Amino acid sequence: MPELPEAEAIRLPVTRLFSDGVIESVEKGDKKNIWIGGDDYPLEKHFLFNVRRAGKILIFDWRKKEDEPTVFLVSRLGMSGTWLIQNRREPLPDHCHLSLSFKNLPDRLVYRDPRRFGRLEWAF
DSSP: OOOHHHHHHHHHHHHHHHTTOBEEEEEEOSOGGGEESOSOOOOTTOEEEEEEEETTEEEEEEESSTTSOOEEEEEEOTTTOEEEEEETTSOOOTTEEEEEEETTOSEEEEEEOSSOOOEEEEEO
């Protein structure tokens, strides 16, 4: 199970590379049991302005414009969940449940969880 240092080790590079990045495309895996309350929020054209950590939970803060309300993607890593930074040209890894590609960035952000104990949830 990822512990607090591992959660922080995931948060730091994600914040450094993707802060202020605007979503270009979203790909979701076919396993629905990763999502709490559904995976249907349209994230395209939102920008990531912060990644926070509350214990071992990662919270991604998204907005469409500066003056709009914040949308949160809450990520509970479970036993084997992790966020990977991957070049867009590479094939998606096995057990990929969410892939976020950003405009003008060569890398994408991928949530991978082989054992599927992690959870993703939209909060408003």
